[in-house]
Amino acid sequence: MSIEPREPTTSQETARLLRLATGASVITACLLILVKIVAWGMTGSITVLASLMDSTMDAMASLLTLFAVRWSLKPADAEHRFGHGKAQALAALGQSAFIAGSALFLGLHAIDRFLHPRPLTEIGIGVGVIAFAILVTLALLALQRHVIRRTGSPAIRADALHYATDLATNSATLVALGLASLGWSGVDPILGLAIGLYILWSAVRIGRDAIEMLMDRELPDDARRQILELVRAIPEVRGAHGLRTRQSGQSLIIQLHLELDDALELRQAHQIALAVEARIRERYPDSDILIHQDPVSLGCE
Template sequence: MDAAANAAETGRLLRLATYASVATACLLILAKLIAWLMTGSVSVLASLVDSTMDAGASLVNLLAVRWSLAPPDAEHRFGHGKAQALAALAQAAFIAGSAGFLALEAMDRLLHPRPIAEIGVGVTVIGFAIVVTLGLLAVQRHVIRRTGSPAIRADALHYATDLATNTATLVALGITALGWDGADPLFGLAIGAYIFYSAVRIALEAIQLLMDHELPEPQRQRIAELVRAIPGVLGMHDLRTRQSGQSQIIQFHLELDGQLPLNEAHRIGKAAEAAIQTAYPDSDIIIHQDPIAG
């Protein structure tokens, strides 16, 4: 698959994941709203608030991914890939806000207990939410394997948190059905704490991307191996890398025999570039050729 076809396929997969995420969040909001109105459960409310935050975060993600896929222009010569990291950071803010709201609601329910009605409805709706979320996660993980998108990875972590939230909600409703009303707000607090932990994880990953963190060391070593395997290459140094959306930005100095003709030095440089792009099709490569005295 050539670079243009690969970019088109990547764009298709990213759009698929973002549209599926928004549609799933909206469907779950409707189902959980009905369940909360019928049960009054704090755990169901926790799940509803989380899905509401999901919808906002997924919409931000959709817009950011569309922006990140825009080609480079005169003011953004390296493209718009960092929009995905910004989207992940926005998601972290959404998630942290929902965690704070849940903590306040759960504390109020602990101080002012109220019985839960229609527990069976709540169990049915949350069970439905788990099935739908599992389907979305399967789509997202496929897209992550194919694209490595930080925005979709953050969204998948978001929905994996939802899966844990919904499971905990089922347990809380089950325990409440057995007669312990205090389980509902306590599980609400636990869910809120886990959601906040997830927000911190997403934020830290997004910040690393925005701060131009180096690619993982195994990738850097692989790049060096590919370059040094090119006939005529004497070595390389000053390898600098970073991730920008789907693109890996790779820069390094290529050590060549100082007596080589310019055409031959250029050919070796292009061979090194081609080797890297075969392994990393979305890479943006800058090579500085350094002559080495014989």
């Protein structure tokens, strides 16, 4: 699991970008399913079928992401005091299951086609359809990466990862169709099987990151060091310890102890803690920060 500082974004802008990305993902997947059904029916290519299956799983996963993201945007309530952000991790975990299922289905069909080969037809149509799919997927990925940069959403990050695998699938499909037009149709099931293995590997990556978030894994060491550097940059801070971090959706949960001069009044200590909180939030805008103030003489007790 990784976390990067992102561009400052208001909660309203974050919600708008997430809704835009999830809606565009569903529309793109449905459009690609339609054109690939036509291409597979006309070519009979197992790699076109691979691309069709990948887009079908994309559509199901994108629908799951759409509903999960909308759920995660609900504000915190009495039963969910830390909000609903982990719905995005659940969506990413569901995506990994869908993608793994498509990889296994594809592998079985590739093996069957290898054992029972048949010639491909209407290769030119297949090439045109897959080229169109590549262009549409590139446009979607550009939008998703913009949204990830602004929101840090793990659900959109997982969605983008499986569309990146779709891009690789389509590229391999073009290669297979091109070789088939030269009489090398036996390459088709081999590439189909290779694509299946790549898709399965991507599913493992998505599932691993989702599980780490659900298990409240600490942020990477670099991110933790950055947070401590921000804290210690405040002149009145004598030290910091007990840093605990986790991610919930695109929000970060940060808890730490400040070491302050023993002689400070409570009001002064409170103001310093507010300054530390503001400094952290400048770097990580969508964060939930809890700070406890300790007298420096107590050290790390």
